[in-house]
Amino acid sequence: MALSVDRRTEIQVGTTWTVISDDVREKDPVVIERGAKNESAKTAPAKMTLTLNNRHGRYSPRNPLSPYYGLIGRNTPIRFSVRGPESYLQLDGTTAAYARTPDVAALDITGDLDIRAEATLDWYATSVQTLIGKWVSATAQRSYLLRLEAGLLTLNWSPTGTGFLFAQQVLPAMPRRAAVRATLDVDNGAGGWTATFYWAETMAGPWTQIGLPVTVAGVTNVYAGTAPLEVAPVQGTGWAPARGRVHRAEVRAGIGGTVVASPDMRAMAEGTTSWADSAGRTWTVSAGARISDREYRFTGEITSWPVEWDVSGSDVWVSIEAAGVTRRLGQGQKALQSTLRRRVPSDPDLIAYWPMEDGDGATAAYSPLPGVRPLVLDGWDMAADDSLGGADALPKTKNPASLRGTVPRSSSSGWQTECVFFLPSMPAAQTEILRVQVAGSAMRTAVVYASTAGVRIEAQDSAGDVLATFLYADAAPIADFAGKWNRLAIYTAGSGGTCYLYVSWRDIAANSRWIARTNFVGAQGAVTGVMATHGAGTVGLVLGHLAVFDIPAASTASNAAPGSLVFSGADDGFNGESAINRMSRLALEEAAQVSVTTIDGDLNILSTAMGPQRPGTLLALLDEAAASDGGILYEARDSLGLIYRDRTTLYNQRIGLALDYTAPGEVPPPLRPVPDDQQLRNDVTVTRRGGSAGRAVRESGPLSVQPPPLGVGPYDEAVTLSLYTDDQPQPIAEWRVHLGSWDEERYPTITVWLHAAPHLVPAVLGLEIGDRLTIDNPPPWQPPGPIDQHMRGYTERIGAVEWSLAMNCSPAGPWTVGVVEDPVLGRADTDGCTLTAGITATATSVAVTSSPGPRWITSAVFPAMFPFDVTVGGEVMRVTACTGTGLAQTLTVTRSVNGIVKAHSAGTPLSLTHPMRAAL
Template identity: 30%
Template sequence: MPFPTSLLPVSVWLAPGSNPVDPSTWVWQDITDDVRITAGISIEEGRADEGNKVDPSKCTLTLDNRSGNYSPRNALGQWYGQLRKNTPLQVRVDQGVDTFGREVTNGWGTSDSGHEWEVGTPSAYLVDGAAGLVTLATDNLATYSRLVDGGALDVDVEYVASINAVTTGAAWRSGVLARYIDNDNHYRLYTVFDPSGEIYVRIAKVVNGSIPVLVGGVPTGVTYASGTKIRTRVQVSGSSLRIRCWLDGTTEPGIWNASVEDSDLPRGSGVGFYQSRVEGNTNSGAMAVSIDYYRAAALLFTGTVPEWSVRWDKSGKNCTGPIVASGILRRLQQGASPLRSPIYRQLTRYNPTAYWPMEDGNDATTAASGITRGVAASGTDVSFAGDDTLPGAATAAKLNTAGTSRISGRVTNPANTPNGYAGAAYFKLDSLPVTEKPLLEFRGTGRVTRWVIGCAPTAFTIKGYDADGDQVDAAAGFHTIDPTKWFAMQLETQEVGGTTEWVLIWHQVGATIFYALPGDYTGSADRIISFTAYAPTDSTSVAHVWIGDNDLPFVDGTFMKISNGYSGELAADRIARLCAEEGVPVLVEAGETKAMGPQKVAKFLDLLRLAEDSDGGILFERGAGLQYRPGRARLNPPVDLALDFDLGHVDDAPEPTDDDQQMGNDWTVTREGGSSARVIDQEHVDEFGRYEQSITLSLARDRGLRHQAAWRVFLGTYDDMRWPSISLNLARNPFLVPTWSSLVLGARMTVDHPPDQVAGVDVDVLVAGRKQVLKPKLWTAELNCEPARPWDVGTVVEGPEQALTTGRVQTNGSTLAADVVAGAGSLSVASTGRLWTTNADHFPLTIVVGGERMSVTAISGPASPQTFTVIRSLNDVDKDHDAGTPVEVYLPIRVCL
């Protein structure tokens, strides 16, 4: 029988010895029998009451450690040496379970967990008391089955399948459905019974009926015959999709046969099967797949255990291991070093033989090497950290005096490059030289032993000299850029037979065009052994001198973006890129995002938070990784969970509060390296006092700063109650479990029929944080919520009339022209500004008068006062109203971020 008639099917899993930063390598061990579940498993996530940012999630439980297995220093323990700091831990709750121990025809009936199987072709399905069978008579047939309310957003699915013959001609695909919305929108993770006699896997998604393949057929090394039972596990968590197969009765492998990251599919929570006898299959007669075991578990928590504690009583016999596991945010915010500049991170990826970032502090006397085996570069009349204007760098060195300032470095391990070398650097001149002056010199081996790159009043020049000092080659080309602004320059050589082709390339930082001077000479280009940067004019800035192989992707759009510090990159793209660079799984939801300014040197999490703030989005944990909801995606959220006080959906009495926790009526928004804007709601200041707030954002331009400040003032002055404690009892309302298991932070929840003490108040909230407690016969949740209505905004369709499609424009100066008694069906409304609409197409519209919500079905009158025909008490408030009471639009349209 399903929960709560039976015990809550919760399980706890541990991955001893696994690398905490690579979820794809985690090998789970079921430790549920060692968990004292009667003491409860507590899971906390999201933002705490009075918090401003999402906190690391936390899972608290107690292990029975009488065996000593959870004492990390116990040499006799089962996982001795594997209980490391940040050992992965996961909590699951079975949503759908079936062992098919019944007999059903034309369908699969009701599963062991009490969920109904919904099947697409009933005649193809039956249960014979030992397995669920799907029979397809010919090739090119397929069918769906879905476990109604038996899924979750993030799931672990395990099942055992066999087939009645080795396929011929074409395969049979047995696919797990995940994130199922409908037949045209879901993921499929296939176990493929291939004609080769081997099991393959593949991963695909279905979007509006099209089926892009994410991972093609991957061999598993597992073979099958008629009746061979194949066990498959599928995990879908956040943006991660994984599948592996093994022979039933053998040890589950520790690696996934196929895995992929994908976040483009809309949210769905259904699970089930897709069975397909592929076109071209030539097996004679009907073919059938048998499923004799199925389990789908919701993943409620995924995190790591940062510390292992051992506790015992006075007798020494009752030994426990209290655990507090945490989500990924805990690790990311602890002990992290700032990420180096974008240019540094790019250039060090390409195995330089020598590299000097020039990002030293202002007290430096030498330029530190950017590689461990290098030596510092030394200079004359150099101001380190004298320039911080290169967008993709932290700082740059400044060569102070024309003709005398310089900085030089030598390559300590100048190995020959296979077929040529490259040298690159960034420069900015204070002014153009009057005559040609040296800018950068490389010394090396090969036919040309010295390259001198110069800057003339209108052109760049390059000259190559041999060991005797004779000029081998030379060229000159117009600047075509502004050398008084940052530019990148590279010399690249390429040996082709007995000839060396060379090219000098440059581009203006922030531009999208490259320029080049090419040439060639007879002879080799072995290696670069040193560099010298010169000052053609006073105050010449230099940064990021790089020497290495000629495979540096200099002529590349990505290189241009990096040089410019990714300025103009969208916030969601920055979060996705940074997470990819740091190996952190992230699911980025669809939605328009803000263009950001240059990426500065900062800690990884701080860079993510800066993108979150600049975009107005929300960053939170999802499984082993993160999820980001852009600011625009937070607008007009749908209702995910609709509850009712009268139906007992809410457990303990809630604790609403009308306070000033999030109040802000005076906001100043500053752009990093740019301007600022201040917006004040003076009327609110006069009534409640000044609540001054400020924030610095990374934005691509100053335009929109006032908009940013105005939106924050609106949020900070929106008049609504907070609901920091709303309790649910899922054991009392088990029908809520499927929806609850698919909610993520930011979900919208409504509760109808609030108590009389808050009559007229809408409980329309967003879940900012939650704490759930799981026990054998109990599953409770306490929610910290914030008002949802500020995020409801009007939308306008672009066109000649700019038609308003949702929302209404707020009025100014409208009041009741006469007293109104409770229950009256009309109002007389006086307006000091524009009159209210009388167009029949604009009704109904909702107004608020003295806290009572009314639906206006018609308005008449060519002048003030006008007559409103109304339906009263939409929010269970029906009372008398005095003349002069303000008449306002309910949920008026507003400008959003």
């Protein structure tokens, strides 16, 4: 029997997606592989194979008669989709993508307001995403707007059409598809206004309130403007429209009041461009948006077009193998340069720059800027020091040493010269560090000197005489100048005929800046060169990333900062940056290579703080961030992009796919648990790159380092991670031991036959890498209770009569972590408890002894904390009461909660079924 699934295969011909489904051979199934294989810690590049009929020669890239001649070849984009259970409005996050209905009187709500939207988005993206509203900034037609930013749900409204008010709440952890709602009570009866926020899994509810209502004194109103109502409003200054899918939305006049707009895209035909909603509003989809019902199962690039034919030549075909974007990113990619080398040239005021990261055989330092001659160096050990996080290896001075560089003349409105340096110790005598040559001013040279007496800035005239000088002689700034990595900046500002000359240095690690200033009457002049002469007092000075900017100081104040701050953050390689922020920044910097979407599961728990970003390929740097944080980096299905779900998204997940072993097609054979040692780790050492280490060992239990039969013996692991502080390795080692010695079977293959169980299609289409699935009613020879796993990867087969998904899984149990004040996950276990005496299979009174303690809570003192579940010898019992104030107590229980019926002997351990476990 043929499979009734609307399948679509498309290739990008030139810039146009072209449907080629009719040429896909039915006899050969489309096979898609995504995610990790065999519980590998790292996801492999996605892959899709299919066979195309090529009797017409259409898919022979070098065939001049092919309509695709010159338009297809290696890395031609390809995508495969099926028709989903409902449609949606697809938005790309640009101002060309929206749906709009014109303004009418019903939309001009001036009083209480209720706005709702159901969407599939990155709810925690750092950029603004507008969801729905009547809002045009340029013409002062602001009324109301619901938007997202960095995990905040914000309601904006304007009483006048110009300025605006707002209220917001931090979103909780939500699934990718969810509904949000905001209400505004313009007059709460107490002389103020109140905004309240909610979320739900769908707009059908039930709604869960987010935080407390936001109440502010003073009643308000909403401006009745002429702006259209838009899904993904595009006319708010500085606010970008949403990127993702919008399924439906509502605007109501009054809280829970009359629906005045209700765009609902779920039942629309693909390609719909205009429709009337249930409230009578006529909507139009912009050219950049679209109504789609496609669920993409793969998007990648065709790596080759191998043409094959039979001996008769009458049957010709192409066996396509397409790969996800990580295959290309992982092949032949050059390492990204240091963060300073990448960041400094982005400054629009930069006029000269020498990274000084040249190889150890170089005799000069090249400039990446056109028209800037190399920096002449004499007496330097090139590539001698790579200890600065934001730089590759930099040169170090010998005795004597000098540098000289010519600068294209700056304007006369202010300038700045900056570099990074490490001076081993302050010289006893005044010693030159760097000088700037100037034209068009009484000051011909600005010089910075250092000695144990202080740091001196001097303005010198053409004869070398001092025009103005200042010595910063305080102990703290002197101590910060040497023995640590610094940034040195020399810069000017001018006002009323006076030139202010500054020197500042910033301790890169401590982020502390010192500023000294002097002044003279005259012009600031223009920079024409930089130079320095070094002797015995500066032997071992490391200097690099020498840059000149055509910009004055931020002000003429005595503590004015330099005008350009482009070095900031990049100087230490963004040391301390969170894993998610690093991925987001890299994605912005390398937008031409790949897009990266990050999913943050818990905004209250920051992703891992990382060490400095050192040179490496883009994919290696992204993998490094994922490894440090412990989340999952994988390829998107609907774009040539990557998705990173941080570690907290794996904690305490909702069930994404609920299967029943006894239901036809839901769990066909084979279902084989594998109690192997592939991922077993019970002795883990984690080392911070460039820092110290932490070690954790499982000393007891069935998977401990103890020899059999007490344990399994040592299974050790040593990893080096990019981490910010030496406090991080120990808890990470403990977490990795927790995961690696979890005593539960994994299921390398859990298969679903969608052709036999089509009711599972919506859930499977929404299932992503790392999501949780369960199997109820497992066979009786397996442990009782549902099988609970995380899906780490899968192989999908879609053909003429088959649609199957074979999922590679790992236990979800170790990712169940404690939640404070939660009635189940917030309960701590004892430090050891056993049965005082044996019990029969039906006994409901159980004597226990806790050792060393603490004892169990009693039902007399904590009645609200009952019942709770405990496990004894594999049987789950429900504790309904507990008596006894010592370590020996009596529990009243309900037996066989998980279906296990058996007697237990004295000394059998008893523990909480769901004990609180600390998250990393």
